[in-house]
Amino acid sequence: MSETKNEWPLWEVFVRSKAGLDHKHCGSLHAADAQMAIQLARDVYTRRQEGTSVWVVRSDQITASDPGEKSSYFDPMEDKVYRHPTFYALPKSLDHM
Amino acid sequence: MYTQAMDTMGKDRDDTPKAVRSADELAHQHAFDERIDAGEFIEAKDWMPEHYRKTLVRQISQHAHSEIVGMLPEGNWITRAPTLKRKAILMAKVQDEAGHGLYLYAAAETLGTSRDQLVDALHSGKAKYSSIFNYPTLTWADMGTIGWLVDGAAIMNQVPLCRCSYAPYARAMVRICREESFHQRQGFESLLTMMTKGTDAQKAMVQDAVNRWWWPSLMMFGPPDSESPNSEQSMRWGIKRISNDDLRQKFVDVTVEQSKILGVTLPDPELRWNDEREHWDFGAIDWREFWQVVGGDGPCNRERLAARVKAWDDGAWVRDAALAHAAKQEQLKEAA
Numbered sequence: 001m002s003e004t005k006n007e008w009p010l011w012e013v014f015v016r017s018k019a020g021l022d023h024k025h026c027g028s029l030h031a032a033d034a035q036m037a038i039q040l041a042r043d044v045y046t047r048r049q050e051g052t053s054v055w056v057v058r059s060d061q062i063t064a065s066d067p068g069e070k071s072s073y074f075d076p077m078e079d080k081v082y083r084h085p086t087f088y089a090l091p092k093s094l095d096h097m
Numbered sequence: 098m099y100t101q102a103m104d105t106m107g108k109d110r111d112d113t114p115k116a117v118r119s120a121d122e123l124a125h126q127h128a129f130d131e132r133i134d135a136g137e138f139i140e141a142k143d144w145m146p147e148h149y150r151k152t153l154v155r156q157i158s159q160h161a162h163s164e165i166v167g168m169l170p171e172g173n174w175i176t177r178a179p180t181l182k183r184k185a186i187l188m189a190k191v192q193d194e195a196g197h198g199l200y201l202y203a204a205a206e207t208l209g210t211s212r213d214q215l216v217d218a219l220h221s222g223k224a225k226y227s228s229i230f231n232y233p234t235l236t237w238a239d240m241g242t243i244g245w246l247v248d249g250a251a252i253m254n255q256v257p258l259c260r261c262s263y264a265p266y267a268r269a270m271v272r273i274c275r276e277e278s279f280h281q282r283q284g285f286e287s288l289l290t291m292m293t294k295g296t297d298a299q300k301a302m303v304q305d306a307v308n309r310w311w312w313p314s315l316m317m318f319g320p321p322d323s324e325s326p327n328s329e330q331s332m333r334w335g336i337k338r339i340s341n342d343d344l345r346q347k348f349v350d351v352t353v354e355q356s357k358i359l360g361v362t363l364p365d366p367e368l369r370w371n372d373e374r375e376h377w378d379f380g381a382i383d384w385r386e387f388w389q390v391v392g393g394d395g396p397c398n399r400e401r402l403a404a405r406v407k408a409w410d411d412g413a414w415v416r417d418a419a420l421a422h423a424a425k426q427e428q429l430k431e432a433a
Binding site for chain 1: 142193203206211269276420422423426
Protein backbone atom coordinates (compact mmCIF):
# COMPACT_ATOMS: atom_id res chain seq x y z
CA MET A 1 0.00 0.00 0.00
CA SER A 2 2.07 2.88 -1.25
CA GLU A 3 1.43 6.60 -1.48
CA THR A 4 -1.39 6.74 1.04
CA LYS A 5 0.16 9.44 3.20
CA ASN A 6 -1.89 12.20 1.60
CA GLU A 7 -5.13 10.30 1.73
CA TRP A 8 -7.82 11.62 4.05
CA PRO A 9 -8.42 9.11 6.86
CA LEU A 10 -11.27 6.61 6.64
CA TRP A 11 -14.35 6.97 8.85
CA GLU A 12 -17.21 4.57 9.55
CA VAL A 13 -20.67 6.09 9.41
CA PHE A 14 -23.60 5.17 11.67
CA VAL A 15 -27.07 6.56 11.04
CA ARG A 16 -30.14 6.66 13.27
CA SER A 17 -33.00 6.41 10.81
CA LYS A 18 -35.61 7.75 13.21
CA ALA A 19 -36.02 8.66 16.85
CA GLY A 20 -36.22 5.61 19.07
CA LEU A 21 -34.06 3.35 16.89
CA ASP A 22 -30.37 2.41 17.22
CA HIS A 23 -27.66 3.96 15.12
CA LYS A 24 -26.80 1.47 12.42
CA HIS A 25 -23.61 1.12 10.44
CA CYS A 26 -24.27 2.17 6.86
CA GLY A 27 -20.90 2.67 5.19
CA SER A 28 -17.65 4.57 5.23
CA LEU A 29 -16.01 7.61 3.71
CA HIS A 30 -12.80 9.61 3.70
CA ALA A 31 -12.64 12.99 5.45
CA ALA A 32 -9.90 15.23 6.80
CA ASP A 33 -11.50 15.59 10.24
CA ALA A 34 -14.58 14.67 12.28
CA GLN A 35 -16.55 17.76 11.36
CA MET A 36 -16.02 17.15 7.67
CA ALA A 37 -16.87 13.46 8.09
CA ILE A 38 -20.24 14.39 9.64
CA GLN A 39 -20.97 16.81 6.83
CA LEU A 40 -20.03 14.36 4.08
CA ALA A 41 -21.97 11.57 5.81
CA ARG A 42 -25.05 13.74 5.67
CA ASP A 43 -24.55 14.42 1.96
CA VAL A 44 -23.76 10.82 1.07
CA TYR A 45 -25.95 8.73 3.33
CA THR A 46 -29.04 10.84 4.06
CA ARG A 47 -29.97 12.35 0.70
CA ARG A 48 -33.50 10.98 1.03
CA GLN A 49 -34.19 11.65 4.70
CA GLU A 50 -32.70 8.32 5.75
CA GLY A 51 -31.49 9.76 9.03
CA THR A 52 -32.13 11.99 12.02
CA SER A 53 -28.70 11.59 13.60
CA VAL A 54 -25.23 10.60 12.40
CA TRP A 55 -22.18 9.18 14.19
CA VAL A 56 -18.75 8.95 12.65
CA VAL A 57 -15.82 6.95 14.04
CA ARG A 58 -12.28 6.74 12.70
CA SER A 59 -12.00 3.27 11.14
CA ASP A 60 -8.59 2.71 12.73
CA GLN A 61 -10.17 3.24 16.16
CA ILE A 62 -12.43 0.20 15.87
CA THR A 63 -11.40 -3.08 17.45
CA ALA A 64 -13.13 -6.13 16.00
CA SER A 65 -13.32 -9.79 16.94
CA ASP A 66 -11.10 -12.09 14.92
CA PRO A 67 -13.04 -13.68 12.02
CA GLY A 68 -10.64 -16.63 12.19
CA GLU A 69 -11.90 -17.39 15.69
CA LYS A 70 -15.52 -17.03 14.80
CA SER A 71 -16.43 -20.61 15.67
CA SER A 72 -14.55 -20.85 18.96
CA TYR A 73 -15.99 -17.47 19.92
CA PHE A 74 -19.63 -17.83 19.03
CA ASP A 75 -20.40 -21.53 18.66
CA PRO A 76 -20.37 -22.28 22.43
CA MET A 77 -23.76 -20.53 22.66
CA GLU A 78 -25.27 -22.95 20.19
CA ASP A 79 -26.13 -25.66 22.74
CA LYS A 80 -27.38 -23.32 25.45
CA VAL A 81 -30.97 -23.54 24.35
CA TYR A 82 -32.14 -23.12 27.96
CA ARG A 83 -31.35 -19.43 27.56
CA HIS A 84 -34.40 -19.05 25.34
CA PRO A 85 -37.97 -18.76 26.70
CA THR A 86 -39.19 -21.32 24.18
CA PHE A 87 -37.09 -24.00 25.93
CA TYR A 88 -39.66 -24.20 28.72
CA ALA A 89 -42.86 -26.10 28.02
CA LEU A 90 -45.59 -24.76 30.27
CA PRO A 91 -49.27 -25.65 30.59
CA LYS A 92 -51.43 -24.16 27.85
CA SER A 93 -53.20 -21.90 30.31
CA LEU A 94 -49.87 -20.21 31.02
CA ASP A 95 -48.89 -19.76 27.39
CA HIS A 96 -48.46 -16.03 27.69
CA MET A 97 -46.05 -16.07 30.60
CA MET B 98 -25.25 4.11 -12.77
CA TYR B 99 -23.98 0.79 -13.62
CA THR B 100 -21.57 -1.81 -14.50
CA GLN B 101 -21.07 -3.63 -17.72
CA ALA B 102 -19.85 -7.18 -17.71
CA MET B 103 -16.61 -5.85 -16.38
CA ASP B 104 -15.16 -9.28 -15.84
CA THR B 105 -14.31 -9.39 -19.51
CA MET B 106 -12.18 -6.31 -19.35
CA GLY B 107 -9.34 -7.66 -17.30
CA LYS B 108 -6.28 -8.03 -19.38
CA ASP B 109 -3.78 -8.27 -16.52
CA ARG B 110 -1.16 -10.84 -17.30
CA ASP B 111 -0.93 -12.10 -13.73
CA ASP B 112 -4.65 -12.54 -13.69
CA THR B 113 -4.88 -16.27 -14.11
CA PRO B 114 -5.60 -18.29 -10.98
CA LYS B 115 -2.46 -19.59 -9.37
CA ALA B 116 -2.03 -23.24 -8.51
CA VAL B 117 -2.91 -23.86 -4.88
CA ARG B 118 0.24 -24.53 -2.89
CA SER B 119 0.31 -25.38 0.80
CA ALA B 120 -1.98 -27.84 2.56
CA ASP B 121 -3.11 -24.96 4.74
CA GLU B 122 -4.20 -23.00 1.70
CA LEU B 123 -5.91 -26.06 0.30
CA ALA B 124 -7.98 -26.38 3.46
CA HIS B 125 -8.88 -22.69 3.32
CA GLN B 126 -9.83 -23.05 -0.32
CA HIS B 127 -12.02 -26.03 0.46
CA ALA B 128 -13.82 -24.23 3.28
CA PHE B 129 -14.26 -21.18 1.05
CA ASP B 130 -15.78 -23.25 -1.78
CA GLU B 131 -18.18 -24.85 0.67
CA ARG B 132 -19.32 -21.47 1.93
CA ILE B 133 -19.88 -20.26 -1.62
CA ASP B 134 -21.84 -23.41 -2.47
CA ALA B 135 -23.98 -22.95 0.64
CA GLY B 136 -24.84 -19.44 -0.59
CA GLU B 137 -23.05 -17.77 2.32
CA PHE B 138 -21.73 -14.22 2.12
CA ILE B 139 -18.00 -13.53 2.33
CA GLU B 140 -16.97 -10.60 4.55
CA ALA B 141 -13.90 -8.40 4.18
CA LYS B 142 -11.75 -10.06 6.82
CA ASP B 143 -12.61 -13.64 5.81
CA TRP B 144 -10.09 -15.80 4.00
CA MET B 145 -10.55 -15.68 0.24
CA PRO B 146 -8.56 -16.90 -2.77
CA GLU B 147 -6.22 -14.26 -4.18
CA HIS B 148 -7.91 -14.49 -7.57
CA TYR B 149 -11.34 -13.90 -6.05
CA ARG B 150 -9.96 -10.79 -4.33
CA LYS B 151 -8.36 -9.47 -7.51
CA THR B 152 -11.43 -10.14 -9.62
CA LEU B 153 -13.55 -8.21 -7.12
CA VAL B 154 -11.15 -5.28 -6.82
CA ARG B 155 -11.14 -4.98 -10.58
CA GLN B 156 -14.89 -5.30 -11.01
CA ILE B 157 -15.92 -3.08 -8.08
CA SER B 158 -13.39 -0.36 -8.89
CA GLN B 159 -14.36 -0.32 -12.55
CA HIS B 160 -17.95 -0.07 -11.44
CA ALA B 161 -17.01 2.85 -9.18
CA HIS B 162 -15.05 4.57 -11.96
CA SER B 163 -18.10 4.22 -14.21
CA GLU B 164 -20.28 6.03 -11.69
CA ILE B 165 -17.77 8.86 -11.42
CA VAL B 166 -17.05 9.23 -15.14
CA GLY B 167 -20.79 8.85 -15.72
CA MET B 168 -21.33 12.23 -14.10
CA LEU B 169 -19.58 13.96 -17.01
CA PRO B 170 -22.01 13.35 -19.90
CA GLU B 171 -24.95 14.39 -17.70
CA GLY B 172 -23.16 17.26 -16.00
CA ASN B 173 -22.83 18.63 -19.52
CA TRP B 174 -26.54 19.56 -19.47
CA ILE B 175 -27.09 20.89 -15.95
CA THR B 176 -26.70 24.54 -16.92
CA ARG B 177 -28.89 24.06 -19.98
CA ALA B 178 -31.78 22.10 -18.49
CA PRO B 179 -35.04 23.49 -19.92
CA THR B 180 -36.77 24.19 -16.59
CA LEU B 181 -35.85 24.62 -12.94
CA LYS B 182 -37.65 21.36 -12.17
CA ARG B 183 -35.61 19.39 -14.70
CA LYS B 184 -32.45 21.06 -13.47
CA ALA B 185 -33.12 20.06 -9.86
CA ILE B 186 -33.86 16.48 -10.97
CA LEU B 187 -30.69 16.28 -13.05
CA MET B 188 -28.55 17.65 -10.23
CA ALA B 189 -30.04 15.13 -7.81
CA LYS B 190 -29.28 12.35 -10.25
CA VAL B 191 -25.70 13.43 -10.83
CA GLN B 192 -25.23 13.74 -7.06
CA ASP B 193 -26.53 10.19 -6.73
CA GLU B 194 -23.91 8.99 -9.20
CA ALA B 195 -21.19 10.55 -7.05
CA GLY B 196 -22.66 8.77 -4.02
CA HIS B 197 -22.78 5.47 -5.89
CA GLY B 198 -19.14 5.89 -6.84
CA LEU B 199 -18.32 6.47 -3.20
CA TYR B 200 -20.21 3.40 -1.90
CA LEU B 201 -18.38 1.30 -4.45
CA TYR B 202 -14.92 2.73 -3.81
CA ALA B 203 -15.50 2.03 -0.11
CA ALA B 204 -16.46 -1.58 -0.93
CA ALA B 205 -13.31 -2.00 -3.05
CA GLU B 206 -11.17 -0.53 -0.27
CA THR B 207 -12.31 -3.26 2.13
CA LEU B 208 -10.31 -5.65 -0.06
CA GLY B 209 -7.06 -3.92 0.87
CA THR B 210 -6.55 -1.47 -1.97
CA SER B 211 -6.32 2.21 -1.07
CA ARG B 212 -8.52 4.90 -2.61
CA ASP B 213 -5.44 6.60 -4.03
CA GLN B 214 -4.41 3.40 -5.79
CA LEU B 215 -7.88 2.99 -7.26
CA VAL B 216 -8.10 6.58 -8.48
CA ASP B 217 -4.58 6.39 -9.83
CA ALA B 218 -5.47 3.30 -11.88
CA LEU B 219 -8.32 5.26 -13.48
CA HIS B 220 -6.25 8.35 -14.19
CA SER B 221 -3.32 6.44 -15.65
CA GLY B 222 -5.68 4.60 -18.00
CA LYS B 223 -4.90 1.23 -16.40
CA ALA B 224 -8.44 0.70 -15.12
CA LYS B 225 -11.46 0.75 -17.39
CA TYR B 226 -14.93 2.18 -16.96
CA SER B 227 -18.10 1.44 -18.84
CA SER B 228 -17.80 2.17 -22.55
CA ILE B 229 -21.21 3.89 -22.65
CA PHE B 230 -19.81 7.10 -21.15
CA ASN B 231 -17.49 7.58 -24.07
CA TYR B 232 -20.41 8.67 -26.22
CA PRO B 233 -21.32 12.38 -26.40
CA THR B 234 -24.56 13.92 -25.06
CA LEU B 235 -25.61 16.08 -28.00
CA THR B 236 -29.13 17.20 -27.11
CA TRP B 237 -31.41 17.58 -24.09
CA ALA B 238 -33.23 14.40 -25.16
CA ASP B 239 -30.02 12.51 -24.39
CA MET B 240 -30.68 13.12 -20.69
CA GLY B 241 -34.04 11.38 -20.78
CA THR B 242 -32.69 8.63 -23.03
CA ILE B 243 -29.76 7.93 -20.73
CA GLY B 244 -32.19 7.61 -17.84
CA TRP B 245 -34.49 5.30 -19.75
CA LEU B 246 -32.02 3.09 -21.64
CA VAL B 247 -28.65 3.42 -19.93
CA ASP B 248 -29.98 3.39 -16.37
CA GLY B 249 -32.51 0.77 -17.43
CA ALA B 250 -29.71 -1.49 -18.64
CA ALA B 251 -27.76 -0.65 -15.50
CA ILE B 252 -30.59 -1.73 -13.23
CA MET B 253 -30.91 -5.00 -15.11
CA ASN B 254 -27.20 -5.60 -14.60
CA GLN B 255 -27.14 -4.47 -11.01
CA VAL B 256 -30.11 -6.18 -9.43
CA PRO B 257 -28.44 -9.62 -9.55
CA LEU B 258 -25.34 -8.05 -7.95
CA CYS B 259 -27.35 -7.42 -4.78
CA ARG B 260 -26.89 -11.16 -4.22
CA CYS B 261 -23.16 -11.12 -4.96
CA SER B 262 -21.18 -13.42 -2.66
CA TYR B 263 -18.96 -10.56 -1.48
CA ALA B 264 -21.07 -8.90 1.19
CA PRO B 265 -19.69 -5.33 1.15
CA TYR B 266 -20.31 -5.20 -2.62
CA ALA B 267 -23.79 -6.69 -2.24
CA ARG B 268 -24.67 -4.15 0.48
CA ALA B 269 -23.50 -1.26 -1.70
CA MET B 270 -25.58 -2.61 -4.56
CA VAL B 271 -28.73 -2.83 -2.45
CA ARG B 272 -28.37 0.84 -1.62
CA ILE B 273 -27.61 1.76 -5.23
CA CYS B 274 -30.51 -0.20 -6.70
CA ARG B 275 -32.90 1.47 -4.29
CA GLU B 276 -31.84 4.87 -5.64
CA GLU B 277 -31.48 3.83 -9.26
CA SER B 278 -35.16 3.39 -9.98
CA PHE B 279 -35.69 7.15 -9.72
CA HIS B 280 -33.08 7.61 -12.45
CA GLN B 281 -34.89 5.44 -14.95
CA ARG B 282 -38.35 6.78 -14.16
CA GLN B 283 -37.35 10.43 -14.42
CA GLY B 284 -35.76 9.71 -17.80
CA PHE B 285 -38.79 7.95 -19.19
CA GLU B 286 -41.11 10.64 -17.88
CA SER B 287 -38.99 13.37 -19.43
CA LEU B 288 -39.13 11.63 -22.83
CA LEU B 289 -42.84 10.88 -22.47
CA THR B 290 -43.54 14.55 -21.81
CA MET B 291 -41.79 15.51 -25.03
CA MET B 292 -43.44 12.73 -27.03
CA THR B 293 -46.97 13.55 -25.84
CA LYS B 294 -46.86 17.32 -25.40
CA GLY B 295 -43.86 18.33 -27.49
CA THR B 296 -43.50 19.88 -30.93
CA ASP B 297 -42.55 17.82 -33.97
CA ALA B 298 -38.98 19.01 -33.57
CA GLN B 299 -38.91 17.82 -29.96
CA LYS B 300 -40.31 14.44 -30.95
CA ALA B 301 -37.68 14.13 -33.67
CA MET B 302 -35.03 15.03 -31.10
CA VAL B 303 -36.19 12.17 -28.86
CA GLN B 304 -36.15 9.70 -31.76
CA ASP B 305 -32.66 10.83 -32.73
CA ALA B 306 -31.39 10.31 -29.17
CA VAL B 307 -32.94 6.83 -29.01
CA ASN B 308 -31.31 5.98 -32.35
CA ARG B 309 -27.91 6.96 -31.02
CA TRP B 310 -28.15 5.29 -27.57
CA TRP B 311 -29.90 2.02 -28.43
CA TRP B 312 -26.92 -0.02 -29.66
CA PRO B 313 -24.40 1.28 -27.11
CA SER B 314 -26.97 0.38 -24.40
CA LEU B 315 -27.12 -3.22 -25.64
CA MET B 316 -23.31 -3.31 -25.53
CA MET B 317 -23.43 -2.44 -21.83
CA PHE B 318 -24.18 -6.08 -21.07
CA GLY B 319 -20.75 -7.02 -22.35
CA PRO B 320 -19.60 -9.41 -25.06
CA PRO B 321 -21.60 -12.51 -26.00
CA ASP B 322 -21.37 -15.42 -23.56
CA SER B 323 -19.27 -17.35 -26.06
CA GLU B 324 -16.60 -14.65 -25.78
CA SER B 325 -16.67 -14.05 -22.02
CA PRO B 326 -13.85 -16.26 -20.79
CA ASN B 327 -13.99 -15.05 -17.19
CA SER B 328 -17.73 -15.36 -16.81
CA GLU B 329 -17.71 -19.01 -15.79
CA GLN B 330 -15.36 -18.42 -12.87
CA SER B 331 -17.37 -15.39 -11.73
CA MET B 332 -20.54 -17.47 -11.86
CA ARG B 333 -18.87 -20.21 -9.83
CA TRP B 334 -17.93 -17.65 -7.18
CA GLY B 335 -21.33 -16.06 -7.05
CA ILE B 336 -19.93 -12.71 -8.20
CA LYS B 337 -22.02 -12.96 -11.34
CA ARG B 338 -25.46 -14.53 -11.32
CA ILE B 339 -26.94 -14.18 -14.81
CA SER B 340 -25.08 -14.36 -18.14
CA ASN B 341 -24.49 -11.34 -20.41
CA ASP B 342 -26.72 -12.66 -23.19
CA ASP B 343 -29.58 -13.56 -20.85
CA LEU B 344 -29.56 -10.10 -19.30
CA ARG B 345 -29.38 -8.46 -22.71
CA GLN B 346 -32.38 -10.46 -23.93
CA LYS B 347 -34.34 -9.53 -20.82
CA PHE B 348 -33.53 -5.86 -21.43
CA VAL B 349 -34.62 -6.01 -25.07
CA ASP B 350 -37.88 -7.73 -24.14
CA VAL B 351 -38.96 -5.11 -21.61
CA THR B 352 -37.64 -2.15 -23.58
CA VAL B 353 -39.53 -3.01 -26.77
CA GLU B 354 -42.79 -2.81 -24.84
CA GLN B 355 -41.77 0.49 -23.23
CA SER B 356 -40.85 1.98 -26.62
CA LYS B 357 -44.43 1.42 -27.78
CA ILE B 358 -45.79 3.40 -24.84
CA LEU B 359 -43.31 6.13 -25.63
CA GLY B 360 -44.10 6.11 -29.34
CA VAL B 361 -40.53 5.79 -30.59
CA THR B 362 -38.97 3.31 -32.99
CA LEU B 363 -35.97 1.25 -31.95
CA PRO B 364 -33.33 1.45 -34.69
CA ASP B 365 -33.18 -2.25 -35.54
CA PRO B 366 -34.98 -3.53 -38.68
CA GLU B 367 -34.48 -7.12 -37.50
CA LEU B 368 -36.38 -6.61 -34.26
CA ARG B 369 -39.33 -9.04 -34.26
CA TRP B 370 -41.23 -11.24 -31.83
CA ASN B 371 -40.22 -14.88 -31.93
CA ASP B 372 -43.18 -17.06 -30.98
CA GLU B 373 -41.06 -20.15 -30.49
CA ARG B 374 -38.51 -18.54 -28.17
CA GLU B 375 -41.07 -16.22 -26.63
CA HIS B 376 -38.52 -13.44 -26.86
CA TRP B 377 -37.78 -10.56 -29.19
CA ASP B 378 -35.16 -11.36 -31.83
CA PHE B 379 -32.76 -8.53 -32.53
CA GLY B 380 -30.04 -7.73 -35.07
CA ALA B 381 -26.30 -8.30 -34.77
CA ILE B 382 -24.36 -5.99 -32.48
CA ASP B 383 -21.27 -4.29 -33.90
CA TRP B 384 -18.69 -5.73 -31.53
CA ARG B 385 -15.87 -4.07 -33.43
CA GLU B 386 -17.24 -0.73 -32.27
CA PHE B 387 -17.52 -2.03 -28.70
CA TRP B 388 -13.90 -3.19 -28.53
CA GLN B 389 -12.76 0.00 -30.18
CA VAL B 390 -14.48 2.09 -27.48
CA VAL B 391 -13.28 -0.19 -24.67
CA GLY B 392 -9.79 0.02 -26.13
CA GLY B 393 -9.76 3.83 -25.83
CA ASP B 394 -10.89 4.93 -29.27
CA GLY B 395 -14.49 5.94 -28.66
CA PRO B 396 -15.85 9.39 -29.51
CA CYS B 397 -15.07 10.88 -26.06
CA ASN B 398 -12.51 8.62 -24.30
CA ARG B 399 -9.74 11.21 -24.22
CA GLU B 400 -12.05 14.05 -23.24
CA ARG B 401 -13.57 12.08 -20.34
CA LEU B 402 -10.26 11.00 -18.89
CA ALA B 403 -8.75 14.45 -19.32
CA ALA B 404 -11.73 15.98 -17.48
CA ARG B 405 -11.29 13.54 -14.57
CA VAL B 406 -7.56 14.12 -14.29
CA LYS B 407 -8.04 17.90 -14.43
CA ALA B 408 -10.68 17.81 -11.70
CA TRP B 409 -8.38 15.70 -9.52
CA ASP B 410 -5.34 17.90 -10.11
CA ASP B 411 -7.26 21.14 -9.65
CA GLY B 412 -8.62 19.84 -6.36
CA ALA B 413 -5.22 18.86 -4.96
CA TRP B 414 -4.78 22.11 -3.03
CA VAL B 415 -8.20 21.66 -1.39
CA ARG B 416 -7.34 18.15 -0.23
CA ASP B 417 -3.98 19.32 1.08
CA ALA B 418 -5.46 22.37 2.80
CA ALA B 419 -8.10 20.27 4.55
CA LEU B 420 -5.44 17.90 5.88
CA ALA B 421 -3.22 20.80 6.99
CA HIS B 422 -6.20 22.39 8.76
CA ALA B 423 -7.04 19.13 10.53
CA ALA B 424 -3.42 18.69 11.63
CA LYS B 425 -3.30 22.26 12.95
CA GLN B 426 -6.54 21.84 14.89
CA GLU B 427 -5.16 18.65 16.38
CA GLN B 428 -2.00 20.48 17.48
CA LEU B 429 -4.00 23.31 19.03
CA LYS B 430 -6.12 20.81 20.94
CA GLU B 431 -3.03 19.06 22.28
CA ALA B 432 -1.41 22.35 23.30
CA ALA B 433 -4.52 23.49 25.17
